[in-house]
Amino acid sequence: MNLPARQHLQFSIPKMIIRKLCMRQSRQLLALSRRAPVSSRFQSTLPETPVETLQTSIRDEIPRPENPLFEMVQAQHEASTPVQQEFTSDEPQRSNFKKLGTTVKSSYDPEDVIRNPPKPSQISLEMLLAAGTHLGHSTSRWNPQNSRYIFGIREGVHIISLDVTAAHLRRAAKVVEEVAARGGLILFAGTRKGQKRAVVKAASLAKGYHIFERWIPGSLTNGEQILGHCETKVVNALDEELPNFKSDLADRPSLKPDLVICLNPLENVVLLHECGLNNVPTIGVIDTDADPTRVTYPIPSNDDSLRATCLIAGILGRAGEAGQARRLKMAQEGRTSYTPITAQELRLDPFTGMVPGGEGQKK
Amino acid sequence: MASARLSPTANLLRKSRLFALPKTLNGPKDQTSRESGTATLPHPIRASIVTPQSSLARGDWGLKRPLPAKSTSEKSSRPVVRLHALDTYEHVTDFESAADHTVTLEKFQEMHMPMSLPSKVNYATSVVPRHQSPFETHLDNTETSQGLQEPGAKQFRHTGPWLAGQTEAEFAAYLKQVTRNKPELLKKLREQFVAKRSAEIRKLAQDNGEDLEAHPATVTDAEFNVYIKTLRNDPFALGPVVFDLLDLASPPAVPSERIGRKYYQSPGTKLSSFEYAVSGPPKTHPSAGLSYTRSHALIHNHAQFGPQAHQRPVEARILRPKGRFKGRMARALAGIGGIAVEDLNAMTFVEQGTPPGLTFFDASIPGGGKYWVTPIRASIDSDGRIGLSSYRASATAKAPYGIEDHHKPSTLTISDVATAPSPLVPRLDRQSFGQPRFQPSTENRPRRQPTRGTEDVARSLLNNLNSRS
Numbered sequence: 001m002n003l004p005a006r007q008h009l010q011f012s013i014p015k016m017i018i019r020k021l022c023m024r025q026s027r028q029l030l031a032l033s034r035r036a037p038v039s040s041r042f043q044s045t046l047p048e049t050p051v052e053t054l055q056t057s058i059r060d061e062i063p064r065p066e067n068p069l070f071e072m073v074q075a076q077h078e079a080s081t082p083v084q085q086e087f088t089s090d091e092p093q094r095s096n097f098k099k100l101g102t103t104v105k106s107s108y109d110p111e112d113v114i115r116n117p118p119k120p121s122q123i124s125l126e127m128l129l130a131a132g133t134h135l136g137h138s139t140s141r142w143n144p145q146n147s148r149y150i151f152g153i154r155e156g157v158h159i160i161s162l163d164v165t166a167a168h169l170r171r172a173a174k175v176v177e178e179v180a181a182r183g184g185l186i187l188f189a190g191t192r193k194g195q196k197r198a199v200v201k202a203a204s205l206a207k208g209y210h211i212f213e214r215w216i217p218g219s220l221t222n223g224e225q226i227l228g229h230c231e232t233k234v235v236n237a238l239d240e241e242l243p244n245f246k247s248d249l250a251d252r253p254s255l256k257p258d259l260v261i262c263l264n265p266l267e268n269v270v271l272l273h274e275c276g277l278n279n280v281p282t283i284g285v286i287d288t289d290a291d292p293t294r295v296t297y298p299i300p301s302n303d304d305s306l307r308a309t310c311l312i313a314g315i316l317g318r319a320g321e322a323g324q325a326r327r328l329k330m331a332q333e334g335r336t337s338y339t340p341i342t343a344q345e346l347r348l349d350p351f352t353g354m355v356p357g358g359e360g361q362k363k
Numbered sequence: 364m365a366s367a368r369l370s371p372t373a374n375l376l377r378k379s380r381l382f383a384l385p386k387t388l389n390g391p392k393d394q395t396s397r398e399s400g401t402a403t404l405p406h407p408i409r410a411s412i413v414t415p416q417s418s419l420a421r422g423d424w425g426l427k428r429p430l431p432a433k434s435t436s437e438k439s440s441r442p443v444v445r446l447h448a449l450d451t452y453e454h455v456t457d458f459e460s461a462a463d464h465t466v467t468l469e470k471f472q473e474m475h476m477p478m479s480l481p482s483k484v485n486y487a488t489s490v491v492p493r494h495q496s497p498f499e500t501h502l503d504n505t506e507t508s509q510g511l512q513e514p515g516a517k518q519f520r521h522t523g524p525w526l527a528g529q530t531e532a533e534f535a536a537y538l539k540q541v542t543r544n545k546p547e548l549l550k551k552l553r554e555q556f557v558a559k560r561s562a563e564i565r566k567l568a569q570d571n572g573e574d575l576e577a578h579p580a581t582v583t584d585a586e587f588n589v590y591i592k593t594l595r596n597d598p599f600a601l602g603p604v605v606f607d608l609l610d611l612a613s614p615p616a617v618p619s620e621r622i623g624r625k626y627y628q629s630p631g632t633k634l635s636s637f638e639y640a641v642s643g644p645p646k647t648h649p650s651a652g653l654s655y656t657r658s659h660a661l662i663h664n665h666a667q668f669g670p671q672a673h674q675r676p677v678e679a680r681i682l683r684p685k686g687r688f689k690g691r692m693a694r695a696l697a698g699i700g701g702i703a704v705e706d707l708n709a710m711t712f713v714e715q716g717t718p719p720g721l722t723f724f725d726a727s728i729p730g731g732g733k734y735w736v737t738p739i740r741a742s743i744d745s746d747g748r749i750g751l752s753s754y755r756a757s758a759t760a761k762a763p764y765g766i767e768d769h770h771k772p773s774t775l776t777i778s779d780v781a782t783a784p785s786p787l788v789p790r791l792d793r794q795s796f797g798q799p800r801f802q803p804s805t806e807n808r809p810r811r812q813p814t815r816g817t818e819d820v821a822r823s824l825l826n827n828l829n830s831r832s
Contacts, residue, residue: 108415109417110417110418110421110423111417125371125372125375126375129375129376129379132381132425132426132427134372134376135381135426135427135449135450136450137427137450137454138448138450138451138452140452141450141452141454151372151373151376154382155448155449156448156449156450156451157427157449157450159376161372162371162372162375162376163370163371163372194421194429302427302428304427304428304429304454305423305426305427305428305429306421306422306423306429307421307423
């Protein structure tokens with residue numbers, strides 16, 4: 001389906017441009033035989049390289065002598081001034097020398113961790129060390145429950161063991177992937193300044209949801225009041241919306257996430273508490289001063305360094321992406337890793353379990 | 364081999380840059396620099412940290428948490444920080460700007476000065492002491508250097524302490540430590556005695572024309588005890604042996620009339636500079652890593668005038684003019700590239716062409732008193748301070764660069780009024796009796812004319828009467 005449309009596009013663009021060229025310039029070109037302004041950018045292309053450009057296509061289409069545009073087209077290939085001639089004569093040598101020298105293969109770009117986060121399979125101790133996940137808090141700030149994650153003390157701070165972090169991060173990634181593969185709703189929460197982009201990126205990768213501002217207390221325990229007006233939709237296994245069921249969602253309670261990932265548990269105690277009350281599993285970045293029992297799956301790591309939290313969010317986002325891809329692939333093959341709800345069940349009243357407006361309702 | 368036994372985490376952590384930061388050095392001992400808590404220390408004691416631009420924009424310094432832009436990237440285009448604590452109880456990373464030392468180093472390196480060994484610069488005799496680089500092979504030795512075996516080799520460090528600089532308690536602690544090591548020291552002394560004895564035997568055999576290897580030196584316990592006894596009876600002989608055995612830096616020479624007939628003589632100093640013998644061995648290498656050039660024999664080229672004898676003069680800020688300070692006459696103090704320097708030429712009594720602000724404080728100079736100097740010598744004293752000496756830049760040094768000291772406008776200029784053709788002189792001191800101190804407005808008031816004869820006197824009198832009524 002897609003292919004013919006694309007081909008059509010490819011053909012149509014040059015034609016359109018030619019038409020415009022003729023409309024704009026043909027009258028003037030016929031009137032005065034002056035050279036058209038030549039943009040120097042065209043000169044930089046190699047004359048030898050057989051690139052399908054606008055000029056060649058024009059030349060092929062229109063016979064040479066009769067064409068009034070011929071002179072203009074030809075002018076772009078001839079070097080007129082001595083400077084241009086010199087430039088074009090040096091071109092082969094320049095392209096020869098382009099192969100020389102070194103290329104920097106791997107350089108650190110801080111933007112990379114947000115734009116192109118690593119996969120869970122790429123987790124290495126070096127990566128975690130470079131992100132500074134091992135730097136805990138001042139020893140006077142520690143929570144003794146974290147002692148099993150702590151490697152030692154240096155310069156007054158606790159050092160979190162890198163391999164423990166890596167193991168817990170891999171486990172958390174697996175959890176995210178499996179939840180995504182089972183069609184669960186994943187919520188990424190990172191409410192510190194600077195975490196916004198990483199949280200949004202991770203949520204978009206995992207097709208989940210994100211919070212980068214304050215968690216409104218009661219959004220889970222009192223969801224009717226706080227999130228009641230929010231839009232919900234019914235989708236099929238391929239994530240396509242089914243608008244026919246819109247009316248059946250009216251009486252449904254607000255949705256609850258199936259997994260919450262919290263990048264700063266210290267500030268989001270309320271969120272984690274509500275998750276605990278509602279049996280929502282949580283993943284949290286636990287620094288040495290945080291309480292690891294607040295979350296279901298702790299990731300012992302530095303939660304103050306933006307680089308560290310961005311890396312963790314990115315890895316979990318990638319894990320979610322892999323899970324979603326797996327789920328959609330299975331759905332295309334007609335399989336699901338969860339028991340899908342039937343249309344009949346969807347139409348039933350969520351509270352009574354009866355057909356709405358039927359006899360059951362009256363009782 | 365040790366790293367193979369470590370866990371992968373430990374191995375990585377040991378190699379990480381943050382853990383490779385050197386330990387904090389002890390601060391300077393003297394209290395004069397500690398008078399102010401914010402004063403720049405004479406030498407850095409913590410490492411300076413920089414970060415690449417891309418990470419700087421995100422505040423990422425590889426530390427526990429990002430550093431705030433307000434005190435780093437918004438304050439300076441090339442921020443450099445020094446770290447006090449990675450994390451504190453208050454959840455902050457304690458850091459401050461290290462620009463005070465890094466910029467001073469940059470400024471110093473722009474002066475193109477080689478480091479010399481310290482030497483007293485006597486300004487009265489206008490003879491600059493010879494430059495002696497601390498990198499010369501016979502001077503650049505520690506107690507473990509191979510070059511120390513050469514005859515006449517000097518060193519800049521001893522294993523033993525500098526006794527003259529120790530407090531009573533420190534000395535008592537050192538004595539206790541020496542007493543604990545008595546068996547090893549006696550063993551070492553015995554080896555020295557054997558070496559001395561064998562040298563004597565070889566000398567004797569050489570003189571008599573005998574076989575050199577015929578009589579191996581053997582020392583019995585009795586002989587050794589006799590040797591110790593003779594040493595104890597003769598302080599002149601014991602002194603050098605003790606200094607050699609404990610590897611102590613020799614104390615400064617004491618005038619002989621000040622000490623008794625019998626005293627423990629100290630051997631000649633082995634320190635590379637006489638100044639170090641007086642004030643103690645240096646805390647750092649005598650170059651302190653400020654400059655690695657060995658000589659000052661550079662020719663400074665001027666684009667227009669060619670090679671110059673002097674380098675481009677450096678502007679010095681007058682920190683304290685010459686005069687009494689804390690009850691004693693003091694030389695003027697100037698700041699050259701962030702280093703406080705005593706002005707050398709200020710000792711001469713007849714001063715001509717002294718830049719303004721140097722002999723007394725002058726508030727009228729715009730931007731504060733400054734003058735141009737030519738640095739001549741830089742060294743590190745035993746406290747680790749930079750000792751820079753400089754001369755006022757000569758006219759020939761300043762001429763190619765078109766720079767001049769500030770000239771005060773001369774007070775002897777003749778005013779415009781005096782040179783004007785009119786003989787009238789404005790009366791500036793005249794102010795009518797009831798007139799307010801500020802002039803209300805010059806527009807609606809009759810312009811006061813300069814006094815001229817009796818008519819004017821009468822007119823001004825009338826004016827006065829009018830204004831009073």
